[in-house]
Amino acid sequence: MNKFKILIPVFNDWVSLEKLLQEININIKNIKNVEFECIIINDASTEKTPIINLPSNIKSIKLINMKKNKGHARCNAFGIRYLAKHDQDYDHVVLMDGDGEDRPQEIKNLVEKAIYCNTSIVGKRIKRSEGVIFQLLYNLHKILTLISTGKNINFGNYSCLKKDDIKTLSTKKSLWSSFSGSLKKHILNLDSIDSIRGLRYFGPSQMSLYKLCIHSFSIIAVFKYEVFMRSVILLIITSYFNTNTSLSISFFQLLLVFFNLVIYLVSRRENSEEFLNSDLNQESLKTYTH
Numbered sequence: 001m002n003k004f005k006i007l008i009p010v011f012n013d014w015v016s017l018e019k020l021l022q023e024i025n026i027n028i029k030n031i032k033n034v035e036f037e038c039i040i041i042n043d044a045s046t047e048k049t050p051i052i053n054l055p056s057n058i059k060s061i062k063l064i065n066m067k068k069n070k071g072h073a074r075c076n077a078f079g080i081r082y083l084a085k086h087d088q089d090y091d092h093v094v095l096m097d098g099d100g101e102d103r104p105q106e107i108k109n110l111v112e113k114a115i116y117c118n119t120s121i122v123g124k125r126i127k128r129s130e131g132v133i134f135q136l137l138y139n140l141h142k143i144l145t146l147i148s149t150g151k152n153i154n155f156g157n158y159s160c161l162k163k164d165d166i167k168t169l170s171t172k173k174s175l176w177s178s179f180s181g182s183l184k185k186h187i188l189n190l191d192s193i194d195s196i197r198g199l200r201y202f203g204p205s206q207m208s209l210y211k212l213c214i215h216s217f218s219i220i221a222v223f224k225y226e227v228f229m230r231s232v233i234l235l236i237i238t239s240y241f242n243t244n245t246s247l248s249i250s251f252f253q254l255l256l257v258f259f260n261l262v263i264y265l266v267s268r269r270e271n272s273e274e275f276l277n278s279d280l281n282q283e284s285l286k287t288y289t290h
Contacts, residue, residue, distance in 0.1 A: 001033055001034070001035050002033060002034045002035070002091050002092070002115055003034075003035045003037070003089060003090045003091050003092075004034060004035070004036050004037070004090065004091065004092050004093070004094060004111060004160075005036075005037050005038070005039055005083060005087070005090045005092075005093045005094070006024065006036060006037070006038045006039070006058075006093075006094045006096065007038075007039050007041070007076065007079040007080070007083070007093055007094065007095050007096075008020070008038060008039070008040050008041070008096060008097070008098045009040075009041045009043055009072050009075030009076060009079070009097075009098060010040055010041065010042055010043065010045065010098045011042075011043040011044075011045055011069065011072075012045045012046060012047045013098060013099055013202070014045075014047065014049070014050050015201070015202055016098055016099045016100055016200070016201040016202055017040065017052075017098045018050075018052075018053065019100065019201050020096075020098055020099075020100060020104065020201070021038070021052075021053070021055050021058070021061075022055060023100075023104035023105075024036075024038075024055070024058070024104045024107060025055030025056060025057045025058060026104070027104045027105060027107050027108055028057050028058075028107060028108065028111070029057050030108075031108055031111055031112065034111060034115070035059055036057065036058050036059060037058065037059050037060045037061070037062070037090075038058055038060070038061040038062070039061075039062045039064065039079060039082075039083070040052070040061060040062065040063045040064065040098075041064050041066065041075040041076075041078060041079050042063060042064065042065045042066060043066055043069050043070060043071070043072070043075050044065075044066045044067060044068050044069040044070075049063070049065070052288055054288045054289070054290060056290075059289070059290070060287060060288060060289040060290075061287070061288040062285060062286070062287050062288075063285070063286045063287075063288070064079075064082070064282060064284075064285050065282075065283045065284045065285070065286075066078070066281050066282060066283060067281050067282070067283045068281055070278075070281065072097075072157075073176075073177070073178065073179055073218075074176060074278070076095055076157060076175075076179050077175045077176050077179070077275060077278065078278040078279070078281070078282075079095075080093070080166055080169050080170050080175065081170045081175075081275070081276075081278055081279070082279065082282075083166055083170075084166055084167045084169075084170035084171075085170070085279070088163075090163060091162070091163055092111070092114050092115075092120075092160050092161060092162055092163065093160070093161050093163075093166055094107065094110060094111070094159070094160045095157050095158065095159050095160075095161070095179070096157065096158050097157060097158070099200045099201060099202075100198055100199065100200050100201035101197055101198050101199070101200055101205070102123070102156075102157070102158040102195075102198065103195070103196060103198040106123060106158075106193065106195055106196075109193045110123065110158075110159075110160045110193055111160060113160075113191065113193055114160040114162070117191050118162070119162060119189050119190070119191050120159065120160065120161045120162050120165045120183075120187055120189070120190055120191070121159060121160045121190070121191050121192060121193060122155035122158070122159045122183070122190055122191075122192050122193075123155055123156070123158035123159060123192070123193060123194075123195030124154050124155050124192040124193065124194055124195055125154055125155060125156065125195055125196075125197055126194045126195065126196060127196045127197065134205075134209075134212075137209065137212060138212065141212065141215075141216040142154060144216065144220070145216065145219055145220055148220050148223075148227050148230065148259075148263075149219075149220055149223040149226055149227060149230075150223075150226065150230075151184050151185075151223065153180050153181065153184050153219055155180055155192065155195070156179075156180060156197075157179050157180070158195055159183070161183075161187075165187045168186055168187065169182060169183065169186060169187070172185075172186050173270045173271070173272040173275050173276075174186075174221075174222045174270050175275065176269065176270055176271055176272075176274060176275035176278075177218045177221065177222070177266070177267070177269040177270045178215075178218040178219045178221070178222050180219055181218065181219035181220070181221070181222030181223065182222055184222075185222050185223060214266070217262060217263060217266040218266055218269060220263055220266075221263050221264075221266040221267035221269070221270070222267075222270075224263050224264060224267045227260065227263055228260060231256050231257075231259070231260050234256060235253055235256060235257075238252060238253055239253075
């Protein structure tokens with residue numbers, strides 16, 4: 001029997017969580033020889049926590065309530081560290097958003113490929129559901145990441161990770177700032193399935209332009225030393241260009257220095273002390289079982 005944990009962070013959106021759990025229950029129904037449990041990280045919601053209905057195909061649900069709101073990415077980081085420290089009874093962990101944007105229809109492919117390949121699997125984004133402008137900016141983010149780090153990071157949080165990889169990630173401070181960047185840097189053996197970014201069950205997408213910028217820079221900051229080395233090489237090369245283009249070259253060099261400064265500042269979000277002591281933010285735990 002393969003044992004899977006499904007890790008879901010939630011902030012106030014309990015209606016979406018209920019719908020998500022129902023759809024997960026439907027989509028895992030025919031997966032053979034697999035046992036599912038859920039861990040819900042309540043990111044210090046300001047709305048009252050409802051009683052959670054335990055679906056028939058999910059063995060149990062742990063609801064972990066946090067004292068202070070830390071944000072989606074840090075809830076995932078806490079959850080990974082919690083599993084590595086306090087729960088050894090699993091083979092894989094599925095990470096997914098609680099609002100429907102990570103589609104439950106894909107969980108069967110994710111789980112079955114993880115079992116078949118015996119490796120960690122990511123949901124490679126082949127299509128998104130946001131507007132044209134956001135998709136353009138998102139593609140620019142991927143291009144900037146590829147140029148500055150040499151890494152093609154075309155996945156988000158939706159993934160299925162092996163137990164050994166969970167243990168590896170649980171010690172990496174960069175996880176406190178960026179999941180996908182940390183996964184790409186520290187887990188070398190990754191496979192993928194095609195994934196479509198779905199629509200939120202209720203309300204508009206929470207990903208603003210500001211959040212997209214922080215998301216992009218946080219990924220790049222995981223590779224800050226690679227970015228610095230590439231920038232140094234570019235600065236040396238451009239310093240030999242013809243003086244007729246000296247003004248534009250100087251502007252480019254200044255922009256490059258500014259970019260590295262931004263990446264350095266963003267990298268300071270990788271707070272090792274906060275990450276390693278993240279369990280101190282746990283307020284309470286409630287377990288639902290059949």
